[in-house]
Amino acid sequence: MIIGAGVMGCACAHRLGEAGFAVTLLEKSLPGAESSAAAAGILGAQSEVSGPGPFFELCLASRQRFREYAQELTALTGVSIGYEDSGVVEVALDPAEGRLSVARAEWMQERGLRVELLDREEARRLEPALTDTMIGASYYPDDHQVDPVALAAALASAADKVGAKFRSAERVRELVFSGNRVTGVMTDGGLLNADRVVVAGGAWSAEIKGVPKLRATVKPMAGQIVQMESRPPLFRHVVYGYKGYVVPRPDGRVVMGSTLEDRGFDKAVTIAGLHRITGMGMEMVPGLQNARFTGAWSGLRPATADGLPLLGASSVEGLYFAAGHYRNGILLTPITALVIRDLLLDKLPEISITPFAP
Numbered sequence: 001m002i003i004g005a006g007v008m009g010c011a012c013a014h015r016l017g018e019a020g021f022a023v024t025l026l027e028k029s030l031p032g033a034e035s036s037a038a039a040a041g042i043l044g045a046q047s048e049v050s051g052p053g054p055f056f057e058l059c060l061a062s063r064q065r066f067r068e069y070a071q072e073l074t075a076l077t078g079v080s081i082g083y084e085d086s087g088v089v090e091v092a093l094d095p096a097e098g099r100l101s102v103a104r105a106e107w108m109q110e111r112g113l114r115v116e117l118l119d120r121e122e123a124r125r126l127e128p129a130l131t132d133t134m135i136g137a138s139y140y141p142d143d144h145q146v147d148p149v150a151l152a153a154a155l156a157s158a159a160d161k162v163g164a165k166f167r168s169a170e171r172v173r174e175l176v177f178s179g180n181r182v183t184g185v186m187t188d189g190g191l192l193n194a195d196r197v198v199v200a201g202g203a204w205s206a207e208i209k210g211v212p213k214l215r216a217t218v219k220p221m222a223g224q225i226v227q228m229e230s231r232p233p234l235f236r237h238v239v240y241g242y243k244g245y246v247v248p249r250p251d252g253r254v255v256m257g258s259t260l261e262d263r264g265f266d267k268a269v270t271i272a273g274l275h276r277i278t279g280m281g282m283e284m285v286p287g288l289q290n291a292r293f294t295g296a297w298s299g300l301r302p303a304t305a306d307g308l309p310l311l312g313a314s315s316v317e318g319l320y321f322a323a324g325h326y327r328n329g330i331l332l333t334p335i336t337a338l339v340i341r342d343l344l345l346d347k348l349p350e351i352s353i354t355p356f357a358p
């Protein structure tokens, strides 16, 4: 049984169903209705991560699987997840940002990863839409993007194809135990028995009654996104900055984000948020001032106190977590699903997950 049908719940359901498990997904709302559909979709293993270590390795392991994952999901479901080899250009707008970019490039190159430091002219040759006031840029040719709404749809369909059962509008209130073993869940509709339960409830994961004490608790961190259209597309690369990002889709849509707001489960789109995001986007890609505004939304990132996901078996027998992926849950979808599948098959996951133990 899986609690939550965002990208994490559906991806785990797909891999578990494929491995022969009978899976039921319990979703308080609709599959993919929360953080997963609100995301920008940057597969930013290098552009998003602040330093080397196990989390960085987890991100790289997941990014490495994405191209094949996209093909697999399309073959199974007919849904394209919008995987684009767009690369990410990280713009440095002032000398302090320039110094940070150089330091980041150094440790990544030591790790054997591709990153190119570009001066202003080189950066504008690569991406002519960038501002001519930047001092330079870093180019991450292996960070790419997907369309998160399409990914969430493909994963729900993939889970369905391998036999997972969906129960939407079914909120889990409480975990049910016998001694130190989970035996089911209590939902608004009543008791449901299960010998294994995976908590994939995003920002709500720690709200369920009976959840054991976690390594780090999960809380919502709101983020707003502004969407616009520029046709024909104005630029090709994901543009990342120290204050936000701008993601061009090949069909001319552009999403800009985001804010980081610690205000509980409030998903309001605010004037201050729109102002900050559009200002940041136009500073990096000035041509966007003529783009047509088509919408704005916000979502709740599942943030943990130490910034690491809660991934693996908990202190309670039969209870697993695939939660707390914060700003990188789209990127971390394929590896999370493989880890959960391997654990339920009593196999050692192919990457060390000790630092992420719930």
Ligand SMILES: Cc1cc2nc3c(=O)[nH]c(=O)nc-3n(C[C@H](O)[C@H](O)[C@H](O)COP(=O)(O)OP(=O)(O)OC[C@H]3O[C@@H](n4cnc5c(N)ncnc54)[C@H](O)[C@@H]3O)c2cc1C
Pocket: 003, 004, 005, 006, 007, 008, 009, 026, 027, 028, 029, 030, 031, 032, 033, 034, 035, 036, 037, 038, 039, 040, 041, 042, 043, 044, 170, 171, 172, 173, 200, 201, 202, 203, 204, 205, 208, 222, 223, 224, 225, 257, 258, 298, 299, 300, 301, 302, 322, 323, 324, 325, 326, 327, 328, 329, 330, 331, 332
């Ligand atoms: C503005 C924004 C931009 C982002 N950009 C990126 C990006 O560019 N790249 C990236 O990798 N990541 C990004 N993220 C992060 C990413 O969206 C999340 O980490 C990821 O979607 C988390 O997936 P999830 O399945 O854990 O959570 P969710 O998608 O929130 O799914 C959890 C589900 O569980 C359900 N649920 C919760 N509690 C219960 C319950 N008690 N009973 C039943 N159902 C329950 C919820 O209704 C929900 O549908 C972004 C997030 C935001 C908000």
